[in-house]
Structure formats: structure tokens, C-alpha cells
Amino acid sequence: MNIKQLMATATLALIIAHNAMAQETFNEVSYSPKSTTFKLNAPEKPTLRLYDAGLGGKAYKKVKLSQTAPNVWTTTVKGDLKGKFYTFDIGRGETPGTFAKAVGVNGKRGAIIDLAETNPAGWDSDKRVPTRSAADLVIYELHHRDFSMSPTSGLVHKGKYLALTEQKAIDHLRALGINAVHILPSFDFASIDELRPDKPQYNWGYDPQNYNVPEGSYSYDAALPTRRITEFKQMVQALHKAGIRVILDVVYNHTFDIDGSNFQRTFPKEYYRYTSSGKPSNGSGCGNETASERTLMRQFMLESIKYWVEEYHIDGFRFDLMGIHDIETMNLIRSELNAIDPGIFVYGEGWSAGKCAYPEDKLAMKANTAQIPGIAAFSDELRDAIRGPFSDDTKPAFLAGLPGMEESVKAGIAGMIAHPQIDYSKVNYTKKPWADEPTQMIAYVSCHDDMCLVDRLRASIPETQYDEETLIRLDLLAQTAVFTSQGVPFMLSGEEMLRNKKGVHNSYNSPDSINEINWQNLKEYPQVLSYYSGLIKLRKLHPAFRLGRADLVRKHLEFLPVQEALVAFRLKDNAGGDKWKNIYVILNGSTELRTVTIPRGKYTIVCANGEVNESGLGEMEGGDVMVDSQSALILHD
Known part of the structure; x- marks a missing residue:
């Protein structure tokens, strides 16, 4: 079994273990026109407060949640609460909970909405x-x-x-x-x-x-x-x-x-x-x-x-x-x-x-x-x-x-x-x-x-x-x-x-x-x-330029001998199925004109002197290639 297979097996085991110990989901508010259900993971019984506004004013209703599982508390409030706001409180201060999906201004209170109504046309x-x-x-x-x-x-x-x-x-x-x-x-x-x-x-x-x-x-x-x-x-x-x-x-x-x-x-x-x-x-x-x-x-x-x-x-x-x-x-x-x-x-x-x-x-x-x-x-x-x-x-x-x-x-x-x-x-x-x-x-x-x-x-x-x-x-x-x-x-x-x-x-x-x-x-x-x-x-x-796999990079990316503040490489043999057989990229950070040696032949320049053109900027012969200071040169055969 290779390392990737081992990682996949270990990840699958993690998922199984996670699913086994996971509590109920964090979906704290489930709205319908007939009723809204509130749920919270908390160590103590929470109080639910309902408000008419997202900020200011007093709660018009308080409800104690009931425990349905260890540290899981729920309640269902009948009636259409769309447009109302809510908070939970276990005695440490009011909060919209950890998983509010809509809130009032400045996020202090959760908002009860119909999410389907937020979808733009064609969503x-x-x-x-x-x-x-x-x-x-x-x-x-x-x-x-x-x-x-x-x-x-x-x-x-x-x-x-x-x-x-x-x-x-x-x-x-x-x-x-x-x-x-x-x-x-x-x-x-x-x-x-x-x-x-x-x-x-x-x-x-x-x-x-x-x-x-x-x-x-x-x-x-x-x-x-x-x-x-x-x-x-x-x-x-x-x-x-x-x-x-x-x-x-x-x-x-x-x-x-x-x-x-x-x-x-x-x-x-x-x-x-x-x-x-x-x-x-x-x-x-x-x-x-x-x-x-x-x-x-x-x-x-x-x-x-x-x-x-x-x-x-x-x-x-x-x-x-x-x-x-x-x-x-x-x-x-x-x-x-x-x-x-x-x-x-x-x-x-x-x-x-x-x-x-x-x-x-x-x-x-x-x-x-x-x-x-x-x-x-x-x-x-x-x-x-x-x-x-x-x-x-x-x-x-x-x-x-x-x-x-x-x-x-x-x-x-x-x-x-x-x-x-x-x-x-x-x-x-x-x-x-x-x-x-x-x-x-x-x-x-x-x-x-x-x-x-x-x-x-x-x-x-x-x-x-x-x-x-x-x-x-x-x-x-x-x-x-x-x-x-x-x-x-x-x-x-x-x-x-x-x-x-x-x-x-x-x-x-x-x-x-x-x-x-x-x-x-x-x-x-x-x-x-x-x-x-x-x-x-x-x-x-x-x-x-985007081979995507390490084996292909090692196969097709070949570095030329380095010079001080100059890195050059060749993408060779139609890398990744490219129509260009060999692509040379030279990055010259030096303040001096530099010479880089490549095989003889006819090359098309696609990047030089601050210009890039995939169709070509001109042609040149191989051999000793001159590269301007502080610039890049890209060419292909």
C-alpha cells in the first residue's frame, strides 16, 4: 500500500469515527410558516428570547428550551415568526448562537427568515x-x-x-x-x-x-x-x-x-x-x-x-x-x-x-x-x-x-x-x-x-x-x-x-x-x-505551465545551469501535450546583460522587454542567447 492509499484509508477511518461521535447538526433555527424550531448545543438550559427588532427594545417572549440529548436543547414556537429576531442565553450573555444563518444589524440577534426568499432570479x-x-x-x-x-x-x-x-x-x-x-x-x-x-x-x-x-x-x-x-x-x-x-x-x-x-x-x-x-x-x-x-x-x-x-x-x-x-x-x-x-x-x-x-x-x-x-x-x-x-x-x-x-x-x-x-x-x-x-x-x-x-x-x-x-x-x-x-x-x-x-x-x-x-x-x-x-x-x-502532477513536472521541467540572480528552465518534449516542443523561460534578476546557452535552432520569442504575445514577438537563433538585465525572456521551438 503506497502513501496515498494509506492517507485515504486513514481519512476514511477519521470520517467514520467523526460520524460516530458527532452530535446533532448545528441547524439552530428551522423555520416554517406554521412554527419555528430552535436548537442549541450548550451545557446548561438556555432561555430563548424573541424580539420584534434586530436591535433595541425588550423581548416580547421568553421560552425555556428542553433537553433532547446530552447538551442538546430544543423548543418549537408555533405561529409564523418570519421577520422576528431571537437570542439564546445560558447566563453568560445573549447570543444568536454559534450557527445563525441570518442576523440583525451588527449581528447581536439572530433573524428568522425564509432562506428560499433570498435567492435571486435564476439561482x-x-x-x-x-x-x-x-x-x-x-x-x-x-x-x-x-x-x-x-x-x-x-x-x-x-x-x-x-x-x-x-x-x-x-x-x-x-x-x-x-x-x-x-x-x-x-x-x-x-x-x-x-x-x-x-x-x-x-x-x-x-x-x-x-x-x-x-x-x-x-x-x-x-x-x-x-x-x-x-x-x-x-x-x-x-x-x-x-x-x-x-x-x-x-x-x-x-x-x-x-x-x-x-x-x-x-x-x-x-x-x-x-x-x-x-x-x-x-x-x-x-x-x-x-x-x-x-x-x-x-x-x-x-x-x-x-x-x-x-x-x-x-x-x-x-x-x-x-x-x-x-x-x-x-x-x-x-x-x-x-x-x-x-x-x-x-x-x-x-x-x-x-x-x-x-x-x-x-x-x-x-x-x-x-x-x-x-x-x-x-x-x-x-x-x-x-x-x-x-x-x-x-x-x-x-x-x-x-x-x-x-x-x-x-x-x-x-x-x-x-x-x-x-x-x-x-x-x-x-x-x-x-x-x-x-x-x-x-x-x-x-x-x-x-x-x-x-x-x-x-x-x-x-x-x-x-x-x-x-x-x-x-x-x-x-x-x-x-x-x-x-x-x-x-x-x-x-x-x-x-x-x-x-x-x-x-x-x-x-x-x-x-x-x-x-x-x-x-x-x-x-x-x-x-x-x-x-x-x-x-x-x-x-x-x-500547469502540468498539475509531480511526476510530469520531474519528467518535463529541466533547469539550466544557474548564474548569480538568474534562473532558467526548459519545459521539454511537448510537456502536458503542449503544441510547443520546447519552451525556455529565463528570469534574469541581475543588473547586467546575461548570456544563456540553449540548443541551436530557430525559436519564436513570446516574452521579452516587457511584452508578451503568444503569437510571437519575433524569431531568433539558438546558441548563446542574450537576456536583458532585470527582465524575463520566454521562447519556444
Whole structure:
């Protein structure tokens, strides 16, 4: 039995064990016009309170729930309660429970609605976009406000879900060529006051409150519980019609706080990890961490993920600080999703923000990626080898022509798999391959949680502060490594417009003036969008760049001899059935013109001097090939 068969057998055993010990589902409110049933997992008898409004006023009715199983309490209230609101209370403060599917303004009370009435016209025929292989994905990470808030965007629905339904937004995404939008946390989070939608407020949303309800501030009426749900579905529907997948950023690793959280007010201490001294563990860096290995939290995550897939037709999930979650739970999630649609993509940050109160070898850390088949992790190896370390914004790397990062770049190009031509002893953050398949690695050079690429270049390479030509040249070179990697390519929204955030590294609550994308840059720097879209088109049209399997990568990806700050490789023998026999990619981070030797013959140039054209930019002879400084060259025979 090979390792993959062993993993499959172990996962099946986990599912059987999980099903055997699982309590009833978290479906806390079941509505019908004749009656509504409420259910809660709690250690003590809860009181149900019913309200006419989502905020303010006194409860018009109180009901004690009855125990139907260990720690399971239920009650049924007769009559049509649609439009009413509710809370549970076991004596620790009122809460909408852990699994509210609709809430009032600011998420303090659950809302009783008919979910079927939230479906936009044609929702029943909306389908997830089919995915043949994760290698085919091109992911575009965006924040709702960043994307649409600037007056230069020309979008009507500024800062709202509906911005992504507008034709201009759809046309831009299609012109760029991406096929998956990763939306930053869009569940109900705690830091924005939904009562004051006109007040300037900003947050990335990594402060969870109600995990299974769309955030109200991105809707036009947070006080109307159904509206945020309908508008979220309209967004998904519009993107699906355009052939674009929707990936949801999920933050199950911590809550906004402990004592005020729905978890703690429902079942104290069951959802969190604690140190040996009894204090809350803080692997998230936010004051707490959840305990995915415990029955209630594990079950909650499984049910929540399935709910977003089934109710909102979500195509994938990005797990914030995935390294806090245990391996068993992540494998269960992958198995549950496989039963629904194996094409649903799952990836996350393969690290934590601090030490967790759980053994590291049992956590979904990047080093343990081989134990979570079908789940990917971000490669900080490639990111930092290209542009410099996350820990020091001023320190450059490959893009500055510095030697020593060549093996790290090669590992990222291969997808962090074992490859006979990669010396992992020289790779920056890992000394052995951590991915079994290239689709388990996310290739990127920037994301929301860091400087954007332009700011990073300006902070680390002084010349780019006054020389715009060099800035653009290095920007394009960086993304060439990303889009020719055998991993899954990922980009931050606005990079195709030469976005900047005025040098702010951690802009989680910076104003729109810092975070918003300046769409005017499309007119000022058209060559940047042209290059990005050209790279994406090249990747889509040529399977050699997205082989998807480690054995094929080892067979067809051949590295040429490295030079200082230069990495070159060949995708050979019609890799993946490609119509091009041999493709050469040369990434020259050096400040000098370099010579690379390839076999003699006639070649077509498809990328050079800041231009990409799949049909060809010209022809050249093989032999000693000259590669301009700080640029990429791609050619084929």
C-alpha cells in the first residue's frame, strides 16, 4: 500500500469515527410558516428570547428550551415568526448562537427568515464553475472596498457586494484573464458599525462574529437580514456567469474576543485551546485560538464549510492561519468537500502567528502539507526569494540582483516538490520539499497582508523610487516567476494597475485613501495590464505551465545551469501535450546583460522587454542567447 492509499484509508477511518461521535447538526433555527424550531448545543438550559427588532427594545417572549440529548436543547414556537429576531442565553450573555444563518444589524440577534426568499432570479440554475485541475486556477485576491471605492473605478456600487455584478468589473476581470476571485473575509465580522454605513470605516475582516452570515456593511441595508444574503448571492451568480470562481477567505482559527464570542456564550471553553496553566492559547496573535481537534469546533467547521458550499455555491476556501488547525480536521473537510465537488479548492497559510497549545506535528503547518492531500499552502519561499523577507521591508533579494536565492526560486518554480535538480539545502525556509504535488503550492509575490509589490520594490530597491522604468521592469519580472510556476498562481487585486498603498505594510484598518485601487493607472500604465494578461493567457493556452502532477513536472521541467540572480528552465518534449516542443523561460534578476546557452535552432520569442504575445514577438537563433538585465525572456521551438 503506497502513501496515498494509506492517507485515504486513514481519512476514511477519521470520517467514520467523526460520524460516530458527532452530535446533532448545528441547524439552530428551522423555520416554517406554521412554527419555528430552535436548537442549541450548550451545557446548561438556555432561555430563548424573541424580539420584534434586530436591535433595541425588550423581548416580547421568553421560552425555556428542553433537553433532547446530552447538551442538546430544543423548543418549537408555533405561529409564523418570519421577520422576528431571537437570542439564546445560558447566563453568560445573549447570543444568536454559534450557527445563525441570518442576523440583525451588527449581528447581536439572530433573524428568522425564509432562506428560499433570498435567492435571486435564476439561482437554482447557478452552478460552481467546473475545475479540471487546481493547476488551471489563476487566483485574484480582493477586498470589496479596495476594488470599488475609488471614484476612478467608475463603479456604481462602491464598497458593496454588487460592485462585482457590474459589467465594468466583470469586463476588467475577464480582460485580465483570472478565473477565481478570492474575497477577503465576507462573513459577519465585529469591527465595523453597520448602524453607520456613511461613516468612514475600514477593516480587512479578520475578526469573526457570525461565521455563517454575510457581512452587513457590504450590503445596502444591514438592518434587513435578507438583503445581505441576496446581494451576496447576486455577486456569486454574476461571477459564475462570467466563468469566474468565488473563493471565500475563512477565519476559523480565532474569534474577535473570547468572553463576548458566540462560542463562549454558548458552550464555555469547548471551542478554544488553553495552555497548561489554564490561560487562553494565542497561536493567532489575536488573544485566542480555537480548538479544531475538539468535537464541537470540528463539527462546527465541517458544517459551516458545507453550508457555504450548499447555500452560497462557493467554489473554494482560503484558510487564515491554517497552521492552527489540526491535520485530522483539515482532512475531514477535504473529504466532505470531495463528496460534494472534488473541484472545490482549499488552501491556506501553512503557519500560525504564535505558539499553539497543540503539538506542531499534528497541525496543518506547511511542513506537514504532504499529510493533507488536496490542500495547498502559500509558498513564502518563492515570495521572499523574489522580493525579500516579510520580516524586513527594506531588504531585497533576487529582484535586486542579489545572489543566493536561485535554489529557492527553482523550488518555487517546481511547486515545492522533490526535483532532482533542486538542492533543498540551499532553499531559504525549508530544507526539504513539502508538497507532494505542485498544486499544493500557492505561488505569489504579494497579498493583502503585506506591502503590495510596488511599495515593496520602492522600499527595498532605492532606484525604483525615482526610476519608474526600473520599477515596472522589476514588477513584471516578479510576476513572470509567479505565472510560469507549476504551483497555483495568486495575485493581489490592483497589481495589474501598478497599485500602491503609500508604503503601508499592515493596512488592515487604514482608510480608503490608503487601500483603494486607483483605476486611473490603467490609462497611465497600460503596458502593465497588457503584460499581466499576456502571461495569464500564455499559461491558459499552454499546459506545459500547469502540468498539475509531480511526476510530469520531474519528467518535463529541466533547469539550466544557474548564474548569480538568474534562473532558467526548459519545459521539454511537448510537456502536458503542449503544441510547443520546447519552451525556455529565463528570469534574469541581475543588473547586467546575461548570456544563456540553449540548443541551436530557430525559436519564436513570446516574452521579452516587457511584452508578451503568444503569437510571437519575433524569431531568433539558438546558441548563446542574450537576456536583458532585470527582465524575463520566454521562447519556444
